[in-house]
Amino acid sequence: MSTIEMIEAAAERLNGHIRKTPILSSPFLDNLAGRRILVKPECLQHTGSFKFRGAWSAISALEEAERQRGVIAYSSGNHAQGVAMAASKHGISSVIVMPSDAPQLKIENTRALGAEVVLYDRANEKREEIGEAIAAERGLTLIRPFDEPLVIAGQGTTGLEIAGQAADLGVTQADVLVCCGGGGLTSGIALALEKHAPNLRARPCEPEGFDDVKRSLASGQIENNNAASGNICDAILTPQPGNITFPILNRLCGPGLSVTEEEALRAMALAFLRLKIVLEPGGAVALASALFRGDQIEGDDVIVVASGGNVDPAVFSRALEFLT
Template identity: 65%
Template sequence: MRLMDSSEAITIKDVRSARRRLEGSARVTPLLEDPHLNAIAGRRVLVKAECLQRTGAFKFRGAWSALTALGEGARERGVITYSSGNHAQGIAHAAEELGIPATIVMPDDAPALKLANTRGYGAEVVLYDRAGGQSREEIGNRLAEARGLTPVLPYDEPLVIAGQGTAGLEIAGQARAMGVTKAEVLVCCGGGGLSAGMAVALAAEAPGLRVRTVEPAGFDDTARSLAAGERLGNEPGASSICDAILTPMPGELTFPILSRLAGPGLAVTDDEVLRTMGLAFQRLKLVTEPGGAVALAAALFHGAELADGPVVALISGGNVDTAMFRRALDMLDAAEPGAA
């Protein structure tokens, strides 16, 4: 059972309704600017700090939007989802707050912090062998049918997309207040729920701000799909440290939205991501994980692929393991004097 029919269009009305449900629960995260980052990029860079959202990621927005729309019977039976970590934590925390049982299917190689946090919010975690080729969808569907659980998908769910889109509503007003009415808005992209929701929001409330998706090199399925005009998957064997956004292909629901409203996609390297994580900590005092840093990495190091003028970059995912964060700081320390 789906929360909504996937053929139903996502409109600005859906996003505004999600904002009303989120009021008083989700944080309004700041839009930050730092002169040193501007100097590296050669332009104004406004940073939407979604790593300061509840559970450390924008995913809480979509989770709360979806769970608060459940009927009483569905709430009593519970929900199920699959996620490598951030959607898992968003659903688990929202479910805990709302008194809804939650089951989360997670890869056994997910970062330890994300597994611990998800369990800590009271969710039941079911592990699967991602590296061995087990299908999280098959496991989730089987459990949903057996237990009568309502699936809340990570990105191909209208109410989730609408919730993620509320970040776009905030950016529209915040950028306007900072004198920016025309810019490219760089968004970390896995299945496309955040970028699709934000594209809908910005098209209605700030048409001068255009979404551009950003992915890890080797997992740029959305960028390639946008260029080809059809959904394409990633080639097997690729690897990246950006575990949170390593999805196989764009979502069935999100891709048509992005095809209509987003600009060409971008891809960044793992080294660019690690350096960006260090810079975000050093200059903005923010902690972000690899998948959440890709948009800022594109803003800092891929200026030739962007239109002239300011950019907005959304960073997310503050749930990074200590070892990975140390790698980022070590890379920053190893930079030439003055480069960082």
């Protein structure tokens, strides 16, 4: 169970260890979208994504004896790097189970941050089974990427910041678009907004063909994706919403949005050109939704969480081709 009290407690533990990311805007993007777009660039967070928040929240809350035994996580890359850095800063060991087809940059960064990386075949093996087996064998604590209350609490600190920043900007009512995989970030933000900015509404954004959260919200029950891979938005490809996250999403979120791979790449290019930030495809789907799904959004303002920027140069080059 995740609560606003857990998020507020996580904010105290994270104080001094995370970056309070700013709010960015561009009149060029506003003109394209037909409304003001306010972008919160979590790509500027430690390790290049919001995931450091949840990792620090979970590891810092462990009992000292448990923490010293080390931690394990499974991730396509961003949670991996967040856990690896948080573990390193706590002076403990970490093991990360990663798909062999994850972006090479994410694999290399995770190793460089001190983690032991165990690769697996995403199409034929289940990371949960591998992670739980290694955890049991070595006595490690498993830090799940989204369906974990302490991780959700850390991600929810993003929502606390949004609530305060929106108030400073005079934004009292708006959709908050969030790049969504298993729903840890989206559910954490939704819980924070419920108390601190109740007229701001979280909405999950996903790639087309992997829009399990959007479909789950529409049906009122957890829906699965048919495929585990095959989309450029690797950071947010999950089989289904989490058992912990979905009830929160279902209670608090507005309808989901989905975009094409090309639209995610276009959003990356525009973020680079107009905001001077680097996004990965999975971290750009919320911005793409604001830019290209405006008919599904109401109001004069929309807040976008640009969730990550860990992109291989070759993929980023593909995105920049849309500027020519």
